[in-house]
Amino acid sequence: MSDFPKLFIPGPTHVPNDVLEALSTPQIGHRTPEISELINYLTVGIQELLYTKNDIYLVSHAATGLWEIGTKNSVKKGVLHAVNGAFSSKWALSSELNGFYTERVDFEWGDGIDIDIIDKYLSTGKFDVFAMVHNETSTGAMSDLHAISFLLKEKYPDIIWLVDAVSSMAGVKIEVDRLGIDFLLSSTQKAWGLPAGFSICSVSNRLIDISSKISNKGYFLDIHTYRKYYLKSQTPTTPSIPHMFGLKKMIEKIKSEGLENRWKRHIDMAEYTREWVLSHNQSFFTNKNALSYTLTCINNIKEWNIDKINDILLSQGFRMDRGYGKFKGKAFRIPHMGNIYMEDLKEYLEIFDEVLCQV
Numbered sequence: 001m002s003d004f005p006k007l008f009i010p011g012p013t014h015v016p017n018d019v020l021e022a023l024s025t026p027q028i029g030h031r032t033p034e035i036s037e038l039i040n041y042l043t044v045g046i047q048e049l050l051y052t053k054n055d056i057y058l059v060s061h062a063a064t065g066l067w068e069i070g071t072k073n074s075v076k077k078g079v080l081h082a083v084n085g086a087f088s089s090k091w092a093l094s095s096e097l098n099g100f101y102t103e104r105v106d107f108e109w110g111d112g113i114d115i116d117i118i119d120k121y122l123s124t125g126k127f128d129v130f131a132m133v134h135n136e137t138s139t140g141a142m143s144d145l146h147a148i149s150f151l152l153k154e155k156y157p158d159i160i161w162l163v164d165a166v167s168s169m170a171g172v173k174i175e176v177d178r179l180g181i182d183f184l185l186s187s188t189q190k191a192w193g194l195p196a197g198f199s200i201c202s203v204s205n206r207l208i209d210i211s212s213k214i215s216n217k218g219y220f221l222d223i224h225t226y227r228k229y230y231l232k233s234q235t236p237t238t239p240s241i242p243h244m245f246g247l248k249k250m251i252e253k254i255k256s257e258g259l260e261n262r263w264k265r266h267i268d269m270a271e272y273t274r275e276w277v278l279s280h281n282q283s284f285f286t287n288k289n290a291l292s293y294t295l296t297c298i299n300n301i302k303e304w305n306i307d308k309i310n311d312i313l314l315s316q317g318f319r320m321d322r323g324y325g326k327f328k329g330k331a332f333r334i335p336h337m338g339n340i341y342m343e344d345l346k347e348y349l350e351i352f353d354e355v356l357c358q359v
């Protein structure tokens, strides 16, 4: 058994040894042909994974910073935030604190986003930007991007669409160009299966154009700062080069797995977990129409002693999730993404079953 428990929390997620080794590749200069070659490889790999020709910016900080890159470069009139969990609520807070005209449209935690309600809000004409979280990690609710894309294309083609895909990118198929997502963001510690502290975004040409008409964005979060260096296959600041080598390794692994196989693996693991939940007479915290492919949030109606289960699982080398914030003990989550394969999930759930016999 490793000195460190295997992570079964919804981020950071498990990083296997071959990826850890890639992270410790010797450093290279950040203004050299070697880094440009590396960045070009990453850019093309990410564009393929996201089915897009959009610019891809690599950012050496947490995804939370990308929330602000998205809004600072797009909001002129107002931003509508769909709020259905902790992360979408924090992103709305970030917009309020930035001084943008912000409205929240609240959904029950555990529900996906209802497009009829979004339609009602957008029809007021008060907004030029719509921001949402695709996969609410706090509740395991995944919203339907296709339905939202349809609404925006049909009725609000001028609205800029910002999507947080922190716990879905690289685990769920997201066809950026087909859907028309202007700004899609993620950090690397979830379905990418890398350590935290590094982020990725795809940016549409129209968002780049709109950003040029917005002043007072500062320097660090201005999309044009990124674009200037993107065109040279570099990053504006000294990047986290270990993350870039780790990302290269992950893209290689994704290529050898195959994209369609990867999407299917995540769906299969989600279905396996859901069956496990029902066979234990537990229920889903998440609305059944919005169950996520990358994590499952379980309503602990059987009142299992989560702290005790956690202690035993830890002693056996596994770090479980005990529930997000106020849901601790009441609604716990099982992640199934990134470097977790079906055999890892089955092993975890088998051991979980053994632990259940002891509590």
Ligand code: PLP
Binding pocket: 011, 061, 062, 063, 064, 065, 087, 133, 135, 136, 137, 138, 164, 165, 166, 167, 187, 188, 196, 197
């Ligand atoms: N958005 C979602 C959906 C998340 O789950 C998280 C983190 O768990 C974040 C944003 C924040 O990401 P980061 O910690 O990289 O800023």
